[in-house]
Amino acid sequence: MTDKTRSYSTTAVAQRLGISTQTVQRWVDTGQLKAWKTLGGHRRIEAEGVELLFRLHGLAVPDADQPSAVPQNDQSEALSILIVDDNPDDRDILAHMVAEAFPAASVAAATNGFHGLIAVGRMAPDVLITDLLMPHMNGFEMLRQLQTGCAVKPRYTLAVSSNTLQDLATKGNLPAGVAFMRKPFEPAVFIDAFRQGVRAALQAQGA
Template identity: 30%
Template sequence: MQAADVCTTQKAAEILGISVTSVQQLVEAGVIEAWKTKGGHRRIPLAAVHAYKSNYAQHSQDARAPRPARQSGAMLPASILVIEDNPMERALYQKQITSWGLQVSLRFCENGYQALMEIARDQPDILLADIIMEGIDGYEVIRTILDDPLLADMHIAMLSSLSPEELDARGGVPQGVVFFAKPVNYDELRGYLRACCATHARRGAPA
């Protein structure tokens, strides 16, 4: 393979529009082919980078196809995706949200990489994202969503124990994103999800 046919992780990150860390995660997961030189530097075939970019775009486009708002006269529930790497917190979210009687479907991801793949497969109506995670963190997932106009209808909330100063150092809370400090006030979260579900119902109501 000629030098022109391969690239560094930095170049792959530029092509894909993600961080170098994210590229490394994809390589380690075996999603993108790569190898290391004798000097320990990763080299990635450009064909593998472009194939991943093409496949991801196709999956995303398929997932974003308009879903019917009603089936047999019934409103489809709002879909919630929760990104949380702590299993105890995932269990707590499951218990709390399912106890509120909301018309929602609920699913979980343990990290940002899984979340991006899940969003590409089936775009959620509501995203609840932890921030501090290994590899692709919540900030990167949210930035990816906000940079894509096809995902503009998604409700997004960040849930984190970061202090205001730590949030500011990372760029603050993006416009249009709701922030919940941990430990989460579940009464506030319930109110937020109820409002999101009401918006979902209005969008799906027949004209």
């Protein structure tokens, strides 16, 4: 088994050591932990350095015969996730946090509500994250069309905006069951809330 095969996500390392994901990311960025990136841009930390840390902290090292050190939840949660946001920086931030929450997920993006509707019909994502204020078709209109005219519906939908829902009241209301989080995000808070929200929705649907 090669070192590249045996690796850890930053989230897995943080959870095992009881520290923040951001701390692990800093260790990677400063070269204290060796890491590489998948084709999707996700960090994978080489096992050798991580497992030395585990031993120093008195933690057991996973069985070497396991094909991956990714936690079982991550392996079983190979979700498809669509991010709809016209701001490229916000799309990148969301994609990074989503990858930390669910390392096994596949993530796609669209730049407005119209393109988002096309992407939903094409890929039938498990999870949809959408901004609310976008050109051409905003998030409110996209969600309304998904609710009334689309046979394919995500299993969990999260709306995001830099405005409060009260500020956006003139644009309309969110459909029932759509969660909301306000930008800017505190990464650790977002990752935890997003992970819990998705898992609760899937569990309620018998997934």
